[in-house]
Ligand SMILES: C[S@@+](CC[C@H](N)C(=O)[O-])C[C@H]1O[C@@H](n2cnc3c(N)ncnc32)[C@H](O)[C@@H]1O
Ligand SMILES: Nc1nc2[nH]cc(C(=O)O)c2c(=O)[nH]1
């Protein structure tokens with residue numbers, strides 16, 4: 001059995017972002033990322049600050065952990081990171097979850113393909129805008145979207161771009177124009193990762209949400225889209241494990 005680097009198993013909570021926002025779900029957060037986004041809200045997965053907390057667990061051990069924390073109170077698991085698409089053998093976790101009647105969602109940035117992408121029920125691909133300081137490899141992203149389409153995964157796939165400024169909006173327009181058939185989400189960027197009062201953060205993020213709505217409303221290139229905040233950030237602020 002392969003072992004996977006795991007930093008957090010938590011829930012049940014709600015999916016706070018994107019295509020299945022509000023869905024009751026457990027989370028498994030893997031360690032390690034091939035990016036280092038300037039504003040990453042989960043930098044502890046790759047910046048070394050939590051390296052003592054990384055556990056190497058088999059799929060069976062992850063499922064045991066999910067059941068011991070979540071009991072019978074869940075039927076959906078979201079895998080995030082870090083970039084879980086770095087893990088070649090993740091099918092070893094996805095398949096037994098499905099056998100138990102549990103749906104599986106996954107969050108990744110679209111920098112790597114894995115064959116098990118076609119088994120994910122709710123696959124969110126989140127390419128990174130200029131404010132992240134990362135560069136999109138369009139050929140890789142083209143290939144990922146094409147393969148998902150070839151495999152009839154359209155209804156299980158979405159694109160989600162986080163927006164911090166007008167340049168990011170231009171990038172979001174570019175992504176949506178390139179893949180017009182893929183359900184498209186614009187998400188409010190959280191630029192205050194140090195705020196520890198949830199009410200202060202919520203107030204600020206709602207202002208940012210209003211700004212983002214205004215921008216999208218005014219755009220001719222962003223029509224068949226959805227605009228969302230991170231609901232978990234509105235409710236719990238910058239708290240980890242929620
Ligand atoms: C922490 S990432 C992990 C999965 C994968 N590495 C990715 O980026 O898609 C999960 C989601 O959080 C988003 N995210 C990260 N930092 C954020 C921030 N400061 N504000 C809003 N969304 C953020 C990412 O864009 C991604 O959609
Ligand atoms: N509630 C909740 N929803 C989320 N959606 C995406 C998350 C992530 O960090 O990938 C996340 C998270 O950490 N918590």
Ligand code: SF4
Nearest residue numbers: 033035036037040082
């Ligand atoms: S790709 Fe995701 S996990 Fe990696 S640095 Fe960017 S936001 Fe963080």
Ligand SMILES: [Mg+2]
Nearest residue numbers: 041042080230
């Ligand atoms: Mg998060």
